[in-house]
Amino acid sequence: MFFYTVSNPNDPLSTEIIKANRRELEFWQSLKPDDNEDLATVINKINARSGLARKFIAACLFSMCMLPHLPKFHELLKDLSHLDMARINTITKTARKIPSEKRALFDAYLVSYLTPTREAQALPQAPSIAAMLRKFIAIQCPPVEAPTVEKPYTIRYRRNKNDSISITVDAAEDEAIEIKTALEHMVKDKDCAPGSALLNLVRGLTTKVVLNTYGAGDCPEYLEGGYWLTAKQQAFWKERVTSFRDMDKAEFAFTDAYAPTPEIRLFVKGKFTTCSVPGCCVDVKNCQLDHIIPWKDGGPTTVWNLHPLCVFHHIQKTEGRLKCYPLPNGDILFIIDGLPITTTPDGPLSRSHRSWGTTFGAYINRQIAA
Ligand SMILES: [Zn+2]
Numbered sequence: 407m408f409f410y411t412v413s414n415p416n417d418p419l420s421t422e423i424i425k426a427n428r429r430e431l432e433f434w435q436s437l438k439p440d441d442n443e444d445l446a447t448v449i450n451k452i453n454a455r456s457g458l459a460r461k462f463i464a465a466c467l468f469s470m471c472m473l474p475h476l477p478k479f480h481e482l483l484k485d486l487s488h489l490d491m492a493r494i495n496t497i498t499k500t501a502r503k504i505p506s507e508k509r510a511l512f513d514a515y516l517v518s519y520l521t522p523t524r525e526a527q528a529l530p531q532a533p534s535i536a537a538m539l540r541k542f543i544a545i546q547c548p549p550v551e552a553p554t555v556e557k558p559y560t561i562r563y564r565r566n567k568n569d570s571i572s573i574t575v576d577a578a579e580d581e582a583i584e585i586k587t588a589l590e591h592m593v594k595d596k597d598c599a600p601g602s603a604l605l606n607l608v609r610g611l612t613t614k615v616v617l618n619t620y621g622a623g624d625c626p627e628y629l630e631g632g633y634w635l636t637a638k639q640q641a642f643w644k645e646r647v648t649s650f651r652d653m654d655k656a657e658f659a660f661t662d663a664y665a666p667t668p669e670i671r672l673f674v675k676g677k678f679t680t681c682s683v684p685g686c687c688v689d690v691k692n693c694q695l696d697h698i699i700p701w702k703d704g705g706p707t708t709v710w711n712l713h714p715l716c717v718f719h720h721i722q723k724t725e726g727r728l729k730c731y732p733l734p735n736g737d738i739l740f741i742i743d744g745l746p747i748t749t750t751p752d753g754p755l756s757r758s759h760r761s762w763g764t765t766f767g768a769y770i771n772r773q774i775a776a
Contacts (some may be wrong), residue, residue: 408522408523408524408527409522410488410527411526411528411684412424412488412529413486413488414745424488427487427488427489428484428487431483431491434466434491435470437467438467438471445464445467449467462491462495466495468495468498468499472501472502473494475501475509476498476516478516478517479497482516482520482521488520489520492532493535496532496535496536497535497539500543503547504546504547505547508546508547512546515542519535523750524737524748524750525746525748526747527747527748527750528684528740531687532687534632534680536632537632537633537679538752540633544636544639545634548637558575559577559578560573560574561574561585561586561589563590563600564600571600571603573585580629580635580639580642580643583629583630584615587615587616587617588613589607591613591615592604595613596611617629618630618676619635619643620653620676620754620755621754624650625640626644626647627640628754631689651668651672653669653673653676655669656670657709658709659708661707664707665707666695670708670709671695673709673755675714676753677736677751677753678751678752678756679752681693681714681716681719682714682715682730682738682749682751683719683740686719688716690714693714693720694714695713696712696713696715696720696723697712698712698731698732699711699731710732710736713730713738713749729741735757737749737750738751
């Protein structure tokens, strides 16, 4: 039987979580306002009695109004009760952007994505869900005429507790990723704070920026950072690709060295979107590659034995406090608190995206100047 670990009927804690999710859904269902009720009054009524944030109340009420328009997903939710309100609200917020003629397709897509396909599968985290929703919009509902200036987009970059920067720009999201990557590279180049990196770029210092894209043939379809490209964006990024790598070969490549080759590294980073520990949301870009079977125990340096771990979890694993094992299908089995839990890779090079074909891979290596 396939199930998410949160739906494990034999685990008392999971059973309680499921009950809590079900109760919460029923609770918000019971508060759904009638069409002619004033929304602000309803929010006031709930806020005064619950202390919940108004924004959260509004999002939950919107979800209750949207779910009947996604009947198959709604049935799945009622059946499994595996999603909490935060995840449901993320999904319904995206559903608002889907034109009505595509809604049935979106409904089926959600059911397919959020139905377990493994035993003891880890529930997808918010960044993975957001990336999958962006993929649907990029492919199925691209803007008819993409505006040159989109809604303001805020770039947040934090090097450590004291060094961070936040910039709001009128740029498309893929352009904002480019700006953020330039800042990150300048910080590394000069070992400076993000604010100083911005100043360096303003003063005309250049830095080498590498942005990886993945796609079939020579067409980029995914920009690192969880961003699926629309057809128009694909055409834009295709012009900027300066070198290609054949990811088919990288999947089965290995090296006798401890450090992975650049191709193996790129494949692993394209296989995941976050740290592979269930529930961890650290972006794969900020993770270190770890040998699942340790190198000192004979674990080879090859794709099936490598996965991304954030610094925190890498230390735990190195200290022997985190146990995991590679599975033949590319999943990773973790044993956490005595329970098995499977991480299913969901990056552009994972098996979930096999429909792309077999010759994946392209990456951009270019110079930018401020
Ligand atoms: Zn982690």
